[in-house]
Amino acid sequence: MRQDQHRFTIHTQGKALHEFTPEVAQWLAGTGIETGLLTLFCRHTSASLLINENAASAVQRDLLRWLESAAPEDGRYEHDSEGPDDMPAHIRTMLTSASLSVPVSGGQMMLGTWQGLYLAEHRRAAHAREIIAHIIGE
Template identity: 85%
Template sequence: MRQDQHRFTIHTHGKALYEFTDEVADWLERTGIESGMLTLFCRHTSASLLINENAASAVQRDLLRWLDKAVPEGNHYEHDSEGPDDMPAHIRTMLTGASLNVPVGGGRMLLGTWQGLYLAEHRSASHSREIIAHIIGE
């Protein structure tokens, strides 16, 4: 069994989905690990990780609109230390998740044809987000 770990930094420019599938695929290829399990972990409480369709950009826009409707911004939250998008960002992260597991075979992530990896930025301001990738396999 072998392991490798890498830290990805994604610079965001406000609320959006930021695809990083290619960056992970490039790193995974360099590890030389052919078969195993990849874990991705977002080190933030107001951004999250998703696997979703990467072919139609309308999917991303619909997801963001749904999150805005499901968890609206406003002054109805007790926690608002960093502004009106602060607590909604934490709730959106709770709903969407901070980690992903992706099986690896043939040296590649075994994602479906239209699946991609996304960082979901839930805050309005720009941030630098860190994602830790860990692969274990052979």
Template identity: 75%
Template sequence: MQQSQTRFTISTQGQALYEFTREVADWISDTGIETGLLTLFCRHTSASLLINENAAPAVKRDLLRWLSKAAPEGDTYEHDDEGPDDMPAHIRTMLTGASLSIPVADGRMVLGTWQGIYLAEHRAMPHRREIVAHLLGERVSEV
């Protein structure tokens, strides 16, 4: 069994979905691990990770609109230390999650045709978000 770990830093410009599938795929390729399990973990409480469609831009807009309705900004929250988007960001993170597990086969993530990996930024202000990636698996031995 082999392991590899890295960190991805994603600079955000406010509430949006930021795809970073290609960066993860390139790193996996560099590890030489062909079969295993990838874990991605977001080290923040107001940003999250998700897998969703990466072909139709309307999907991202609809997801963001739904999240804003599910956890709207406003003055109804006790926790508002960093402004009106503070507590809604925590709720949106709770709804979408801080980690992902993705199988790896033949040196590539086993994602569906239209699936991409996204960082969901739930805050209005720009941030630098850190994602920890851990890959556990095996290299195919050469004959």
């Protein structure tokens, strides 16, 4: 069994979905690992990871609108030390995920035809978000 690890930094400009599938695919190809399991972990509590459709941009807009309605900024939250988007961002992260697992075969992620990897930025301000990628396999 072999393993490799990499840190990706994604610079965001506020609430949006940022696809990073090509960056992960390029790194994965360089590891030489053909079969295994890829784990991705977001090191933040106000951003999250998603696997979702990467063909129709309307899907991304609809997802962002749904997350906004599920955890609105005008909610009654006790925690607001970093502003009105702070607690809703934590809730949106909880509703999505901080980590993902993706099987690898033939040196490639076994994503479906229309699937892509996304960082979901849940805050209004720009951030530098870190994602840790870990592959274990042969």
